[in-house]
Amino acid sequence: MQKLLLLGDEAIAQGALDEGISGVYAYPGTPSTEITEYIQESKQAKEDKVRSLWSANEKTAMESAIGMSYAGKRALVCMKHVGLNVAADAFMNSSITGVNGGLVVLSADDPSMHSSQNEQDSRVYGKFAQIPTMEPSNQQEAYDMTRYAFEISEKFNTPVLIRITTRLAHSRAGVERKEKAKQNELRLPSDLKQYILLPAIARKQYNRLLGMQEAFRNEAVNSGHNRLIDAEDKSMGIIACGLAYNYLVENFENQKVPYPVLKISQYPVPVDKVREMYESVDQVLVLEDGYPVIEELLRGLLNRDQKVRGRLDGTIPRAGELNPTIVAKALGIGVEEGFEIPPLPGRPPVLCEGCSHWDSFYALNEVMEAYSKGRVFSDIGCYTLSALKPLESINSCVDMGASITMAIGATDAGLVPSVAAIGDSTFTHSGITGLLDAVNNRSPITVLIMDNSTTGMTGGQASSAYGKVDDIVKGVGVEEEHIRVVTPLRRLHEENVKVFEEELKYDGVSVIIARRECVQTLSRRMKEKARQKREAR
Amino acid sequence: MKKDIIISGVGGQGILTIATTIGTAALIEGLQLKQSEVHGMSQRGGDVQSHLRLSSNDIASDLIPEGKADLIISVEPLESLRYVNMLNKETGWLISSMNPFKNIGDYPELENVLNEIWKLPRYVTIDANRVAKDQGSIKAANIVVLGAAIPFLDLKYESLKKALEVMFSKKGQDMVTLNHKALRAGKEYAEERT
Numbered sequence: 001m002q003k004l005l006l007l008g009d010e011a012i013a014q015g016a017l018d019e020g021i022s023g024v025y026a027y028p029g030t031p032s033t034e035i036t037e038y039i040q041e042s043k044q045a046k047e048d049k050v051r052s053l054w055s056a057n058e059k060t061a062m063e064s065a066i067g068m069s070y071a072g073k074r075a076l077v078c079m080k081h082v083g084l085n086v087a088a089d090a091f092m093n094s095s096i097t098g099v100n101g102g103l104v105v106l107s108a109d110d111p112s113m114h115s116s117q118n119e120q121d122s123r124v125y126g127k128f129a130q131i132p133t134m135e136p137s138n139q140q141e142a143y144d145m146t147r148y149a150f151e152i153s154e155k156f157n158t159p160v161l162i163r164i165t166t167r168l169a170h171s172r173a174g175v176e177r178k179e180k181a182k183q184n185e186l187r188l189p190s191d192l193k194q195y196i197l198l199p200a201i202a203r204k205q206y207n208r209l210l211g212m213q214e215a216f217r218n219e220a221v222n223s224g225h226n227r228l229i230d231a232e233d234k235s236m237g238i239i240a241c242g243l244a245y246n247y248l249v250e251n252f253e254n255q256k257v258p259y260p261v262l263k264i265s266q267y268p269v270p271v272d273k274v275r276e277m278y279e280s281v282d283q284v285l286v287l288e289d290g291y292p293v294i295e296e297l298l299r300g301l302l303n304r305d306q307k308v309r310g311r312l313d314g315t316i317p318r319a320g321e322l323n324p325t326i327v328a329k330a331l332g333i334g335v336e337e338g339f340e341i342p343p344l345p346g347r348p349p350v351l352c353e354g355c356s357h358w359d360s361f362y363a364l365n366e367v368m369e370a371y372s373k374g375r376v377f378s379d380i381g382c383y384t385l386s387a388l389k390p391l392e393s394i395n396s397c398v399d400m401g402a403s404i405t406m407a408i409g410a411t412d413a414g415l416v417p418s419v420a421a422i423g424d425s426t427f428t429h430s431g432i433t434g435l436l437d438a439v440n441n442r443s444p445i446t447v448l449i450m451d452n453s454t455t456g457m458t459g460g461q462a463s464s465a466y467g468k469v470d471d472i473v474k475g476v477g478v479e480e481e482h483i484r485v486v487t488p489l490r491r492l493h494e495e496n497v498k499v500f501e502e503e504l505k506y507d508g509v510s511v512i513i514a515r516r517e518c519v520q521t522l523s524r525r526m527k528e529k530a531r532q533k534r535e536a537r
Numbered sequence: 538m539k540k541d542i543i544i545s546g547v548g549g550q551g552i553l554t555i556a557t558t559i560g561t562a563a564l565i566e567g568l569q570l571k572q573s574e575v576h577g578m579s580q581r582g583g584d585v586q587s588h589l590r591l592s593s594n595d596i597a598s599d600l601i602p603e604g605k606a607d608l609i610i611s612v613e614p615l616e617s618l619r620y621v622n623m624l625n626k627e628t629g630w631l632i633s634s635m636n637p638f639k640n641i642g643d644y645p646e647l648e649n650v651l652n653e654i655w656k657l658p659r660y661v662t663i664d665a666n667r668v669a670k671d672q673g674s675i676k677a678a679n680i681v682v683l684g685a686a687i688p689f690l691d692l693k694y695e696s697l698k699k700a701l702e703v704m705f706s707k708k709g710q711d712m713v714t715l716n717h718k719a720l721r722a723g724k725e726y727a728e729e730r731t
Contacts, residue, residue: 336604
């Protein structure tokens with residue numbers, strides 16, 4: 001078959017489609033978004049009736065995927081690394097229930113935090129849940145390992161985690177497809193109690209999981225995804241995980257490394273192979289594009305092992321993603337130097353010109369001048385950029401939904417009034433339950449829901465909140481006279497400021513819905529309309 | 538054949554279009570390629586760059602090592618300087634638009650920015666907006682810059698033209714023609730000056 005030029009994300013999507021998934025479940029999150037988008041736009045997925053609508057959040061996505069697996073069909077669930085925290089309850093317990101149809105969880109990590117709040121390493125979650133974990137090193141492996149992950153998921157009756165990082169997710173290369181597999185038929189688990197995690201059953205199921213560990217370890221040794229490549233020079237051995245392998249071989253002519261290399265792309269860690277190499281070399285350099293997971297295991301609690309080098313002894317910086325230059329330095333190879341960069345001003349991202357958030361925050365900033373600083377709790381989305389100059393409107397961004405709940409805690413502590421600023425998609429992701437807490441608590445907070453009718457930051461995906469925000473707010477129990485809908489426009493500034501002033505003075509929960517469509521999705525819609533018009537002519 | 542290229546600019550300026558055009562042309566010529574892109578947060582008016590690697594052999598890393606890029610192609614002059622540490626000191630060329638994108642308060646005097654570029658041993662700077670306008674629309678300024686990089690790309694002009702056809706045919710023949718003209722104008726400008 002002809003090679004396709006695919007992003008790592010798209011290779012995973014194509015692999016899952018070719019392996020016969022019946023559905024993908026996901027909430028958008030950089031760098032994982034393009035997996036689901038690819039499936040949504042795929043002709044093959046449409047023909048095969050693969051379901052692919054966005055879920056409200058990662059937890060609902062994970063649970064829906066578990067449900068599809070229960071019914072015997074294959075399901076893929078995708079998220080960014082911090083999304084796995086949201087889905088963690090369901091994820092951790094899915095390793096206890098086991099699966100029926102193949103279940104693969106994809107978590108895309110973001111070392112160096114290009115678009116994230118932290119750089120947690122999802123391999124730790126794989127170990128935590130005690131399930132097989134894959135870490136592809138290139139786009140072809142991303143395709144192949146996705147297919148393989150479904151295979152072993154059904155073979156061992158376990159969910160399988162795939163961990164990628166930003167560089168692989170957002171880099172293109174040629175990918176060769178293999179023959180397509182059929183979807184599974186509807187087929188319930190042979191034991192209808194398998195998924196009932198009452199203590200008596202859960203204990204039995206947990207013992208089953210513990211009993212499977214040896215099979216998982218053997219599979220990681222024998223699958224061919226962990227390769228020990230021997231070489232003459234035993235002064236050093238190198239363990240290279242996932243993408244780190246590419247950065248390693250980049251530094252040698254014809255990609256030939258003079259030291260023994262253990263390339264790791266499947267976990268649990270293949271201990272026998274690690275031992276074999278460890279015992280044959282003077283030093284071990286561990287290259288991991290994330291946390292020092294294997295390095296820490298090798299060094300042990302007492303850290304007496306001087307043989308192991310990596311992120312913990314300063315050979316490699318403790319934080320941030322790897323690149324060929326960092327790896328060259330760790331190998332003691334001379335690094336080429338380019339030209340010196342002259343002093344340049346930074347260019348941080350900004351809200352788009354004409355974006356409704358400008359007008360929402362201009363109004364908010366004006367009203368907040370009457371109060372002391374530090375009262376605006378915010379959330380995760382484009383509007384988080386209001387933290388930067390010139391707006392400098394907000395004081396927090398912690399996790400999805402935390403704006404409302406942090407405002408509750410702050411007012412409980414006496415910071416009255418407090419404001420929560422949250423987008424429509426984030427509100428239905430994790431804000432609704434917080435708003436319910438606020439209503440029950442009668443918290444003196446004003447919640448500003450900036451409804452641009454899309455999931456903006458990740459590129460304008462459909463928002464679960466679309467057309468539903470007002471009714472949800474009402475349904476949760478906010479008093480109707482304190483639900484105010486405004487249009488954030490420059491010419492309505494004075495009017496909007498007045499609304500903000502009134503609601504901030506109210507001693508209870510008030511919600512201001514600032515509604516105007518995202519300028520990006522608006523312009524896309526207009527272009528599409530023009531195109532249709534052109535074609536109709 | 539091996540070319541390591543950094544493409545830079547500000548989010549929204551069309552650097553992915555340049556990368557995809559070169560990538561498509563490379564595929565037409567049967568080359569291997571890896572193309573690392575920026576998605577997500579920085580796309581909102583921040584600095585963005587793409588690493589594009591072409592080779593007749595296997596390519597290992599998605600990222601270009603420091604000091605080894607053959608070419609920087611930039612649609613914005615200030616942004617072209619942000620990556621000069623990546624450029625090969627002995628052989629690397631910098632191709633940049635001279636048109637500033639000023640969405641920051643502390644943007645330096647344009648003359649100072651251009652003077653920094655002109656200190657480099659090998660560069661082409663082009664008033665891409667004007668050249669594109671002369672060809673029909675300022676929208677094609679990014680393709681003008683791509684055209685100016687043609688003498689250093691080791692790809693056939695015909696392959697790049699074909700690539701633009703593949704990419705823009707959906708948007709109508711007018712768009713294909715505009716981009717072809719922009720590509721040629723950029724190429725001719727660079728050829729006259731090197």
